Amino acid sequence: MPTLYLIDGSAYIYRAFFALPPLSNSKGLQTNAVYGFTTMLLKVLRDHRPDYVAVVFDEKGPTHRHEAFKDYKAQRPPMPQGMSAQIPYIHRVVEALSLPVIRQAGYEADDLIGTLARKGEVEGLEVVIVTSDKDMFQLLTPKTRIYDPVKDKWFGEADSQGRFGVEPARVVEIMGLMGDTSDNIPGVKGIGEKTAVKLITQFGTIEELLSRIEEVTPAKTKKLLLEQGEQARMSKQLATIQLDCPLEFVPDHFQAKAPQTETLVSLLRELEFMTLAKAFQGETPEQNRLGAEVEQIRDAVAADAFLKKQPAAAMLGIACVLTGEPGVRADIRGCALGRFDGSAAFVQGEARDWPQPLVECLRDGSKLKAVQDLKPLLLALHRQGIDMPGPYFDTMVADYLLNPNRRAHTLEAIAMDLLSYQLGAGEREDTSKGPQSLFDVDEALVRRTGEAAAVTAKVAPMLRERLKEQGSLSLFQDVEMPLVPVLAEIERNGFLLDVAGLQALSKELEHELEQMVGSIYRLGGGEFNIGSPKQLATVLFETLGLKPLRKTKTGYSTDEDTLTQLASQHELPAQILNYRTLTKLKSTYVDALPQLVNPETKRLHTSLNQTVAATGRLSSTDPNLQNIPVKGDYGLRIREAFIAPPGHQLLCADYSQVEPRILAHLSQDPRLLQVFEKGEDIHMATAMEIFNLPAGEVTRDMRRAAKSVVFGIVYGISPFGLASNIGVPQADAKKYIETFFEKFAAVRALMDRNIDDGKTKGYTTTILGRRRPIPELQGGDPSQRGVGERMAVNSPIQGSAADLIKVAMIKVHQRLQNELPRCKMILQVHDELIFEVPEQELEQAKQLVKAEMEATGAALGLSVPLKVDLGVGLNWRVAHP
Incomplete structure (x- = not known):
């Protein structure tokens, strides 16, 4: 039989909005409901290919149910703003998919679906209701089924018995008695589903039940029905889906049609659903493909001829083939050049x-070069004796500034976004085997690389225009692009590691862990697998009889928080925590770091990532040197293994209290400004305010608590979180926060302003104009909105701090190159820069670094002075200020 699919559009909008995290596009539009709804629709259309289809929505305004019962659905909160903003886009998706839409004033989607289902049956169609709503079970017949695409489950007539204990026709009788809290249908208060099923099984209908009420037992149930009989009748009426809406059903009007591909792809690109857009894009005709013909450059004449065709002011796209070695060890196998017109050449x-x-072109500082992910190219070129100066245009970094919440800033995504172009769609050959030797570059790889270079040249000017429209072009040109060669040099410099020292520490830890295991077995009453949460739970909660605190899907929790709380009851949880800490230190750092030392340089070379953190902060990977422990005896001893070579010292320069200083600037709070202008300690000043004590009476613990308050304010901490951090009652923590806001009132005003701006604009900005979209502020879930509010409070501060350190890195690097070229910047860790300095140049380097870093505040227009603490030593532990 031909099929008619009736899709419960309104229900799936809500389901998608609350089920998915708050996705957003680069303009700050929340898109989770659109995405979830669209993928649901596509799954139904792709997997089931209905002959006839309709998407049914609720229409605004009251229905006959509101007339019958004024409190119908009254408990439901208004539609969240983040959801309502997505509704027009959902309607556009449905329209672009060429799907008929049904909505009618005064009628709910359920009633329209019920009416269409019965009319479809009359026309000889098999009806499928696409919904997750249990109310629809009353519509099940031999010709009408229910399908839930999210759970991929089908329901027929027989399933009504399993779900409600009655056949479909009697579902409304059950609902009339038990009610429905989601729609505020009262039912009979005191009668639940189990009793309702029993009564309807015995009496058949509510009317029959009420007419034979003397037969009802027990007496309590009879009393409830006597008191609320009319309410049961009304509830049944509210729960009954209408089957006679004034709705015409002409099958031809509901026939499934092909989507409006061009409109759909344009909309999906606007929403930045690049994978979905790619699926509909199809193959670009071969003659329209960029880099379809790639010239081979084999000599100077060919190179010169290709480059002369490049307009002087145009960006030259560059895409290189690198070997698979990580970071600084990668070599170049070949390079493609691309022009805006789509032509490409390969050497x-x-x-x-x-x-x-070609080499002279790369070295020419007047040529603007566009590259997707510039830093690896700079490293590989330098490895082969070529330094490529700016100006540069890194398309990956540009996309990151435009779409900081996007997970991957690939050229494929950018090409689809800007050009509706599917990179690699013209590739036919099997390239799975790849080149056979280092410089054996096959034809397919040449074409792919040429295409990438041409696409890069094409999208770079478009990205530049978008950056200009967004107000981020200056940030891109003056900060992010000059930073790339600085990061490349830091990675190339690397950090010297005392491998022998770590190997000795590993043996020491191994011995201590062996002793600790013996102690754990004695405390636990026998041997068990310490790494098994299940076996540990058995020991803690059965053998030792400790009281479980929290249950998980697999049993009782033995996570860090749980063990920390249990440590006050027994020695074993504390020992387990120590064991886990030392095991992690040994495996993650002590044993792993020596294995990552570059055999060529004998140093560790991290990768500093510029396009990961949405706040603008740099991150470190392979290995993560920003996460080296700074506390605990063994953590500090790991830092001792990061050393300076003979004749050198490590110089560490750390911004002091940079985020509170930025908070003072952004809030313009008079008291905060005064603290920093006078060179006072912000944490001491805060302690004096919240404890109402003179400086001489403020204890060390009070200052520590005040410090937690200050940073807690910056990061939007709750009283509960602060109480946990500093070990005080929640009431005290709440009082500390309230007192802070009383004394520094402009800070509260700034926080409120940031949240309001985030809600209104969809994003926050830093001092230098870095945007961060925060769709969580429009979320329907209060906890999500809370996360969004904390992000709105923190992002301008943390992002401005990230911008500040980047500007400082550029300025310090420039001066070191000009004045002290033997001094090397070897790492950045949040607010700290680390240098490797020849001993005879140490004093000059200290003065230069401190002066340049502190002057960066003025360059950003900060209202308060910056302070840099310096530390010097032969290893990182000693040098850290």
Whole structure:
């Protein structure tokens, strides 16, 4: 039989909105409901190919149920703003998919679906209701089924018995007695589903039940029915889906049609659903493909001829083929050049062997070069003796500034976004085997690289225009692009590691862990697998009889918080925590770091990532040197293994209290400004205010608590969180926060302003104009909105601090190159810069670094002075200020 699919659109909008995290596009529009709804629709259309279809929505305004019962659905909160903003886009998706839409004033979607289902049956169609709503079970017949695409489950007539204990026709009788809290249908208060099923099984209908009420037992149930009989009748009426809406059903009007591909792809790109857009894009005709013909450059004449066709002011796209070695060890196998017109050329081999005109072009500081992910190219070129100066345009970094919440800033995503172009769609050959040797570059790889270079040249000017429209072009040109070669040099410099020292520490830890295991077995009453949460739970809660605190899906929790609380009851949880800490230190750092030392340089070379954190902060991977422990005896001893070479010292320069200073600038709070202008200690000043004591009476613990308050305010901490951090009652923590806001009133005003701006604009900005979209502020879930509010409070502060350190890195790097070229910047860790300095240049380096970093505040227009603490030593532990 031909099928008619009736899709409960309104229900799935709500379901998608609350089920998915608050996704957003680069303009700050929340898109989770659109995405969830769209994927649901596509799954139904793709997997089931209905012959006839309709998407049914509720229409605004009251229905006959509101007339019958004024409190119908009265408990439901208004539609969240983040959801309502997505409704027009959902309607546009449905329209672009060429799906008929049904809505009618005065009638709910359920009634329209019920009416269409019965009319479809009359026309000889098999009806499928696409919904997750249990109310629809009353519509099940031999010709009408229910399908839930999210759970991928089907329901027929027989399933009504399993779900409600009665056949479909009697579902409304059950609902009339038990009510429905989701729609505020009262039912008979005191009668639940189990009793309702029993009564309807015995009496058949509510009317029959009420007419034979003397037969009802027990007496309590009879009393409830005598008191609320009319309410049961009304509830049944409210729960009954209408089957006679004034709705015409002409099958031809409901026939499934092909989507409006161009409109749909444009909309999906606007929403930044690039994977979905790619699925509908199809293959671009071969003659329209960028880099379809790639010239081979084999000599200087060919290189010169290609480059002369490049307009002087145009960006030259560059895409290189790198070997698979990580970071600084990667070599170049070949390089493609691309022009805006889509033409491309390829030169094979190492950079040092390329024709001279090409090498000169790369070294020419007047040529604007566009690259997707510039830093690896700079590292590989330098490895082969070529330094490529700016100006640069890194399309990956540009996309990151435009879409900081996007997970991956790939050229494929950018091409689809800006050009509706599917990178690699023209590739036919099997390239799975790949090149057979280092410089054996096959034809398919040449075409792919040429296409990438041409696409890069094409999208770079478009990204530049978008940055200009967003107000981020200056941030891109003056901060992010000059930072790339600085990061490349830091990675190339690397950090010297005392491998022998770590190996000795590993043996020491191994011995201590062996002793600890013996102690744990004695405390636990026998041997068990310490790494097994299940076995540990058995020991803690059965063998030792400790009281479980929290249950998980697999049993009782043995996480860090749980063990910390249990440690006050027994020694074993504390020992387990120590064991876990030392095991992690040993495996993550002590044993792992020596294995990552570059055999060529004998140093650790991290990768500093510029396009990961939405706040603008840099991150470190392979290995993560920003996460080296700073506390505990063993953590500090790991830092001792990061050393300076003979004749050198490590110089660490750390911004003091940079985020509170930025908070003072952004809030313009008079008291905060005064603290920093006078060079006072902000944490001492805060302690004096919240404890109402003179400086001489403020204890160390009070200052520590005040410090937690200050940073807690910056990060939007709750009284509960602060209480946990500093070990005080929640009431005291709440009082500390309230007192802070009383004394520093402009800070509260700034926080409120940031949240309001985030809600209104959809994003927050830093001092230098870095945007961060915060769709969580429009979320329907209060906990999500709370997360969004904390982000709105913190992002302008943390993001401005990230901008500040980046500007400082650029300025310090420039001065070191000009004045002390033997001094090397070797790492950035949040607010700290680390340098490797020849001993005879130490004093000059200290003065230069401190002066330049502190002057950066003025460059950003900060209202308060910056302070940099310096530390010097032969290893990182000693040098850290």
